Amino acid sequence: MTTLMRRLITEVSTRHYPNPPATHAQVEAFEARVGWRLDDDLRAFYLHCNGATLFAPREKAPNYRILPLSEIERARVKMRHEDTDAYGAASWYTLLYLQDGDYVLVDVAKRVADRYVLLDAFHETYPVVEQIAASFGEFLDKALTSGNEYFWLED
Template identity: 30%
Template sequence: MNIEQLVKLIKQKHHLSGIEINPPATLSDIIEFENQIGFSLPPDFREFYLTCNGFCCNEDIFNMIPFQEIIESQQNFGNSWFYFSEYMIYSDMWGLRYTATGQFEIFNDSYPDKILSSSLNEFLQRFLTGNVFDTGGLYEWHNELRINNSNE
């Protein structure tokens, strides 16, 4: 499933509880953002921002953060990383990090050393399946990874 399809399904799932999908970013918006953060976005992040420049979902007050909001606050980005998602008005955040080896890592600010994925597609599928707290959701993903890592 591609990013555009995932955004459409997330919109359908949350239309009754409330969701606002932002208009797409332009290619020049993306290039300007990449210049601010110091690296080029991976293809799935580019696809997401060309589909929509973030969204606000009433479910768990979960947001995919638009470029302007990321850049407005210095604590939302740094050298080779930025927070792209948050819930409960920045109670918890998910970020993308570009490593020295040229890899991308999605992480949660509560467990910055635990890599959830390198795929925004996988991240959005987890949100589509279980929101933040439900079965199959983002927090269950954290717990699955924590348990799997402790068994190694």
Template identity: 50%
Template sequence: MPLNELLEEISRRHFPNPPASPQQIEDFERRAGWRLDPDLRAFYSRFDGARLFKRDDEIYRILPLSEIVRARVAILGKDSDEYGPASWYAICDTGDSDYVAVDASTMENGRYPLLDCFHETFMEAGSNKRIAHSFSDFLERALRSGGRPYWLKNDWALLPAPPS
């Protein structure tokens, strides 16, 4: 589904924040040291974060730019390479100190992949699985999930790298 249709659905059926200003986007990119990809830029230009499904939903709370930090900081409270990659940024709070993160070190087809960052296994090798090829892929799956973390279903297959 095209991203603009997903954003319209969020606007109509969910709980978005007002848009981030161009200055807020620029400030975030300067602070984080990476540029938003086209999906993320479109989302934050339209909404500076959102809650999907319920106002108090902690499964899909897409963070405002001001709350996006390295996943290791969000999960472990430590900003050191021994606590995880510096390029993973928590972008969606899924409750209980768990997050979905953007891997800002890897662009595929011009988009950043998203990862499941479960706090109990965050530092274990291979535990942070790719759950979406892009932010729009993540949004589409999230919006069809019925408010449940789609990547935890038994019948859901983890994603391989997309074809080049």
């Protein structure tokens, strides 16, 4: 685990609302279900906490809800209820729920420095997406310093 991920996971654990960790068996079952492997950032996170909410507990409808492994699914199925290329790439999976049907996606076909990139998926314009981070670690770092705002959106 990188120093950055260790710091971020510690912050999530001490200042936010983490779920209990995923087991190695849960990670293996997830990877078998979706057909791709978690990158190092995501693996470190999920073995520490199987999802989390940032800034507020889930009951208070937080802006950032990192999905547990059991809720990660192909974005086009979740957002448009069809598994066809007309509704986005097969390599896009939901990773965070942002309220009102908006998600941050992980693109498992695109890597930067061996980490998957993250995409903004606004429900009204989906399947048009925009890359907002080169890795989960970068995304989490920016989210944790955002003051509970969506850091990639313009004022």
